Amino acid sequence: MDEMKFDARYWQSRYEAGNTPWDIGYPSPALIRYFEQLPDKSIRILIPGAGFGHEAAWLLENGFEQTYICEWASQAVAGFLVAYRSFPKDQILQGDFFRLEESFDLLVEQTFLSAIHPDQWYRYAQQCKTLLGQRGTLAGLLFAQPFDEPGPPFGGTPEQYMALFSPHFKRISLTPCVHSITPRQGRELFLEATNS
Numbered sequence: 548m549d550e551m552k553f554d555a556r557y558w559q560s561r562y563e564a565g566n567t568p569w570d571i572g573y574p575s576p577a578l579i580r581y582f583e584q585l586p587d588k589s590i591r592i593l594i595p596g597a598g599f600g601h602e603a604a605w606l607l608e609n610g611f612e613q614t615y616i617c618e619w620a621s622q623a624v625a626g627f628l629v630a631y632r633s634f635p636k637d638q639i640l641q642g643d644f645f646r647l648e649e650s651f652d653l654l655v656e657q658t659f660l661s662a663i664h665p666d667q668w669y670r671y672a673q674q675c676k677t678l679l680g681q682r683g684t685l686a687g688l689l690f691a692q693p694f695d696e697p698g699p700p701f702g703g704t705p706e707q708y709m710a711l712f713s714p715h716f717k718r719i720s721l722t723p724c725v726h727s728i729t730p731r732q733g734r735e736l737f738l739e740a741t742n743s
């Protein structure tokens with residue numbers, strides 16, 4: 548399957564079919580631990596490719612009022628709104644991540660990069676840098692190795708990720724994730740990439 552097939556229609560059809568094995572159904576414990584140590588709750592946070600957005604709801608409920616999601620599958624956004632109806636509508640950016648022009652302090656990664664064909668990963672890194680400007684941070688979870696089966700999901704090696712992000716970020720921390728959910732244990736890395 549070529550990379551252009553993973554468009555909004557493809558993802559919408561996955562949600563319509565209820566075929567969403569990536570959705571863990573609750574906020575990721577590894578991400579909660581990361582959020583809990585953030586010193587400033589006034590930062591602008593974006594979760595791109597948020598799906599059902601459990602982490603966004605957690606962030607809002609825990610005082611991070613400037614939390615946004617970006618998601619292009621309307622069925623996912625509808626599911627998010629059913630579950631988290633009080634989430635501010637103007638903080639739901641329904642559309643293509645690659646067309647966003649806003650600016651953020653923190654981008655949160657969870658199974659969004661793995662939804663993008665690796666031939667297009669350079670666009671993701673570029674767009675993260677554009678949205679974050681000179682001082683922002685990209686943080687979250689990455690699959691630690693390529694998958695045997697054709698994707699999505701697509702995984703990569705630490706070397707691939709370092710090569711991807713190092714042109715855009717001064718400091719990159721990429722470590723084995725110790726708080727992964729059980730099915731992903733030993734298979735995830737925690738990334739924090741920043742210029743500040």
Ligand SMILES: C[S@@+](CC[C@H](N)C(=O)[O-])C[C@H]1O[C@@H](n2cnc3c(N)ncnc32)[C@H](O)[C@@H]1O
Binds near residue numbers: 558597598620642644
């Ligand atoms: C594998 S799912 C992950 C969803 C969520 N992050 C999670 O962990 O449950 C990938 C999501 O990214 C969305 N997506 C893919 N490409 C996108 C794009 N260019 N702009 C916005 N959303 C996109 C899909 O619709 C899908 O909801």
